[in-house]
Amino acid sequence: MSEMGFGQDYLSPVGIEAYLRRNQGHVLGVIGFGRPVDLPPTSCTPLWVDIPVLGGADTSLEVWVSDAAVSPCDHDGIHGSSDGTVLFGSVTLAQHAGETMQSLANQAYSRIFSFLDHHGFSHLLRVWHYFPQINDDEHGLERYRGFNVGRHEAFVAHGRSISEESVPAASALGSNSGSLTIYFMAARQPGKAVENPRQISAYHYPQLFGPRSPIFVRALSATLAGQHCFFISGTASIVGYETVHHGDAEKQAAETLLNIRTLLQQTPHYQPAQGRMLLKVYLRHEEYWEMVATKVRAEFGDQVKVVYLHSNICRSDLLLEIEGAYFNEVEVSDE
Ligand code: 3EB
Numbered sequence: 001m002s003e004m005g006f007g008q009d010y011l012s013p014v015g016i017e018a019y020l021r022r023n024q025g026h027v028l029g030v031i032g033f034g035r036p037v038d039l040p041p042t043s044c045t046p047l048w049v050d051i052p053v054l055g056g057a058d059t060s061l062e063v064w065v066s067d068a069a070v071s072p073c074d075h076d077g078i079h080g081s082s083d084g085t086v087l088f089g090s091v092t093l094a095q096h097a098g099e100t101m102q103s104l105a106n107q108a109y110s111r112i113f114s115f116l117d118h119h120g121f122s123h124l125l126r127v128w129h130y131f132p133q134i135n136d137d138e139h140g141l142e143r144y145r146g147f148n149v150g151r152h153e154a155f156v157a158h159g160r161s162i163s164e165e166s167v168p169a170a171s172a173l174g175s176n177s178g179s180l181t182i183y184f185m186a187a188r189q190p191g192k193a194v195e196n197p198r199q200i201s202a203y204h205y206p207q208l209f210g211p212r213s214p215i216f217v218r219a220l221s222a223t224l225a226g227q228h229c230f231f232i233s234g235t236a237s238i239v240g241y242e243t244v245h246h247g248d249a250e251k252q253a254a255e256t257l258l259n260i261r262t263l264l265q266q267t268p269h270y271q272p273a274q275g276r277m278l279l280k281v282y283l284r285h286e287e288y289w290e291m292v293a294t295k296v297r298a299e300f301g302d303q304v305k306v307v308y309l310h311s312n313i314c315r316s317d318l319l320l321e322i323e324g325a326y327f328n329e330v331e332v333s334d335e
Pocket of ligand 1: 129170171172202214215216233234235236238314315
């Protein structure tokens, strides 16, 4: 048995070895942020993302575990693992000379869709994307915008509709090195998309933000292995489709937390005193992490697990972005 049913945790290098030993055979994924450390072998291949960790530790490890036994299912360059209920996977593509972020995103998503189809887990629930120079220009188009074009091409090529029923929750952030790194989780059944009434759905953004809109829903809820899961996409200081509070990190933090609160209000399973909340906070500049940490504590209390990362955000006017996950055990009377 894993210690918490299906779910996610953040660990420091000090605790990771014992944790992985206790959960042996039940680890779906390990994603390391910051300075790489040696890890004992597990049922999955660890992924490293070159984004510095703020707030003291040099390394933070995100771990996904399951109650059920996990088996590896690598296929066609994708490292994967499954417990029978969810399929976890990651893909890292190098950008060779002459290639664009657009073509990389297209290739990565095409591989992911083939991988999902191959294993019979066709519903993408949650995706994380990291790549360097996210706000830099590439042949006249910002790399993040090129990424959006490539992602869109792959959705179309694989006959995947761009609507609430088939779009995952997601995050897209800048890393310091590496090429394109994506990790994801999929299921056999679709989740339920939750949009934010304060914001236009990202896949309906006007062309102002590039030739193709980003493809993600603001949040997604799913019941997986006896847990209500609520996945909150990267959330920022956006109202409607526009960035608000340019240059003001404090107001951006408050607006972001209001957007997260608005999403949580739409899930009946969210009970602040129960369940487990985890957040990843991405800050463009490290100097305001204390200010943001104070606001996050005021909003969610001391129970929430938070990792602070120093990274670029996909819109150059955003100073921070926060993503989250909330897990609450299904009560027996629900079933
Ligand atoms: C936004 O709300 C901020 O391109 O997959 C957040 C989460 C953002 C995911 C993505 C982008 C993505 O538009 C940016």
